[in-house]
Amino acid sequence: NAGVTQTPKFRILKIGQSMTLQCAQDMNHNYMYWYRQDPGMGLKLIYYSVGAGITDKGEVPNGYNVSRSTTEDFPLRLELAAPSQTSVYFCASSRGQETQYFGPGTRLLVL
Amino acid sequence: GENVEQHPSTLSVQEGDSAVIKCTYSDSASNYFPWYKQELGKRPQLIIDIRSNVGEKKDQRIAVTLNKTAKHFSLHITETQPEDSAVYFCAASISTGFQKLVFGTGTRLLVSP
Numbered sequence: 001n002a003g004v005t006q007t008p009k010f011r012i013l014k015i016g017q018s019m020t021l022q023c024a025q026d027m028n029h030n031y032m033y034w035y036r037q038d039p040g041m042g043l044k045l046i047y048y049s050v051g052a053g054i055t056d057k058g059e060v061p062n063g064y065n066v067s068r069s070t071t072e073d074f075p076l077r078l079e080l081a082a083p084s085q086t087s088v089y090f091c092a093s094s095r096g097q098e099t100q101y102f103g104p105g106t107r108l109l110v111l
Numbered sequence: 112g113e114n115v116e117q118h119p120s121t122l123s124v125q126e127g128d129s130a131v132i133k134c135t136y137s138d139s140a141s142n143y144f145p146w147y148k149q150e151l152g153k154r155p156q157l158i159i160d161i162r163s164n165v166g167e168k169k170d171q172r173i174a175v176t177l178n179k180t181a182k183h184f185s186l187h188i189t190e191t192q193p194e195d196s197a198v199y200f201c202a203a204s205i206s207t208g209f210q211k212l213v214f215g216t217g218t219r220l221l222v223s224p
Binding site (some may be wrong): 042091100101102104 | 117138144145153154156157160200205210211212213214215216217
């Protein structure tokens with residue numbers, strides 16, 4: 001199993017541009033999550049999903065959108081990128097309320 | 112909103128010493144408390160977790176204790192080694208129809224040889 005995979009690893013965006021961060025898992029987990037981690041800080045939940053077709057907002061959803069059309073994939077969309085969205089983004093998955101497994105992260109720089 | 116406070120923010124110890132990291136949580140309904148280790152530039156990885164029906168859990172050199180009355184839990188690392196150097200995050204579950212994790216701000220542990 002590859003576990004949780006994320007692409008790209010690193011991206012530079014200009015202010016106002018849009019992009020999609022990809023996340024996939026091959027563990028057949030029903031729960032998936034997107035977090036952001038700012039330098040020297042903990043993880044903040046952006047969005048989560050409890051299954052295909054079901055998503056909900058976390059602590060810091062503004063400026064982001066998600067979709068969950070399959071069990072495996074949970075992309076995060078950034079519209080109109082802003083410098084405040086410079087961060088490291090982690091996707092995670094879990095089987096119900098068990099251990100969350102994290103992907104390797106996407107480092108995003110908005111200039 | 113729900114909050115998890117973590118202390119200290121940095122901790123320096125000598126190899127072989129013990130290290131203790133403490134967290135407090137605000138939601139009395141929290142029932143799951145994982146600890147993650149994050150090495151520089153890497154993803155967070157679970158090292159140990161505890162559920163509210165247990166007061167203590169141990170895995171080799173790592174142990175976690177939970178005091179539900181006081182709403183705090185702690186990570187204990189004994190016989191520290193340089194490879195224990197990393198940032199450690201605690202988290203607590205919050206339940207709003209779905210259990211989400213709220214993370215502490217992290218403790219940077221440095222183990223000197």
